[in-house]
Amino acid sequence: MVDMTTANLPQSTVDFSLDQEAREALFTEARSAIAFDSGEVDAELVTRAWDLAKWGPSSMNTQPLRLVVARSDAARAAVIDAAMPGNRPKLEQAPLLLVAAHDERFHDHHEITAPGFAGFHERFESNPEMRASLATSGAMLQLGYLIIALRAEGLALRPYGGFDKAALDATLMPEGWRSEVLLGIGRPAAGDDQSGERRGRIPADLGVREL
Ligand SMILES: Cc1cc2nc3c(=O)[nH]c(=O)nc-3n(C[C@H](O)[C@H](O)[C@H](O)COP(=O)(O)O)c2cc1C
Numbered sequence: 542m543v544d545m546t547t548a549n550l551p552q553s554t555v556d557f558s559l560d561q562e563a564r565e566a567l568f569t570e571a572r573s574a575i576a577f578d579s580g581e582v583d584a585e586l587v588t589r590a591w592d593l594a595k596w597g598p599s600s601m602n603t604q605p606l607r608l609v610v611a612r613s614d615a616a617r618a619a620v621i622d623a624a625m626p627g628n629r630p631k632l633e634q635a636p637l638l639l640v641a642a643h644d645e646r647f648h649d650h651h652e653i654t655a656p657g658f659a660g661f662h663e664r665f666e667s668n669p670e671m672r673a674s675l676a677t678s679g680a681m682l683q684l685g686y687l688i689i690a691l692r693a694e695g696l697a698l699r700p701y702g703g704f705d706k707a708a709l710d711a712t713l714m715p716e717g718w719r720s721e722v723l724l725g726i727g728r729p730a731a732g733d734d735q736s737g738e739r740r741g742r743i744p745a746d747l748g749v750r751e752l
Pocket residue numbers: 571572573574628631699700701702703704722736739740
C-alpha cells in the first residue's frame with residue numbers, strides 16, 4: 542500500500558544527521574582538554590583531520606588556514622617559550638603541539654582555490670589590508686572546522702590564544718605564515734580532572750532570534 546503522506550514528496554536517499562554518540566564526541570562531551578593519554582599522535586591523524594576540515598566553507602574559497610606541527614624538540618620548545626607563563630605547564634602535558642596560522646599570501650594558491658576566476662590574484666595583491674583581515678577571519682573560521690575534525694579523528698585538544706605571536710612568528714613560522722592559536726593535542730585521558738567544572742553555554746533562547 543502506498544503511503545499517501547509521503548508518496549509525492551522528493552525522497553532523500555542519504556540521511557546526513559549524526560547519531561547521539563557522534564554529537565557527544567564532537568560537541569557535548571568533548572572538553573578543552575589539559576590531560577591526555579601518554580601515547581604519541583601519528584602525523585597521519587593530523588593529516589586526516591586536515592583533509593576533513595579543508596572542505597568547510599571559507600569566503601571566496603580562500604582557505605587561509607595553515608598548520609605547523611611542532612614535532613621536533615626545538616619546535617616544541619619554541620611554542621612553549623612563546624606561551625604566557627600560565628599556559629606553559631598545560632602545554633607541556635600535551636603529547637603534540639600545533640600552531641594554527643594564517644597565510645598572508647593565501648591568494649598565491651589561486652590556481653587551486655579559484656581556477657578561472659579572472660582578477661582574483663590582482664584583487665588581493667593590490668589590497669593588503671583587506672587581505673590581512675580576510676586571512677585572520679578565514680583562518681579562525683577554518684580553525685573551528687579543524688577542532689571538530691580533530692575530535693572526529695578521536696583526538697582531544699585545548700586551544701590557546703595566550704602567547705606572544707610576534708615572538709613565535711620570528712622563531713618558528715614559515716615565511717608569510719602568521720600564528721593565530723596554539724593547540725595542545727593528544728589521545729583523550731581516561732579522566733581529565735584538570736579542565737575543571739564546565740562553564741555554562743549561551744542557551745538558544747538568548748542566542749537565537751527568529752524574526
Ligand atoms: C581561541 C581560543 C583561545 C583560548 N585561549 C586559552 C588560553 O590561552 N589558555 C587556556 O587555558 N585556555 C584557552 N582556551 C580554552 C577555553 O578557555 C575553553 O575552550 C573554554 O573555556 C571551554 O572549555 P570546555 O571546552 O572545556 O567547555 C582558548 C580557547 C579558544 C577557542
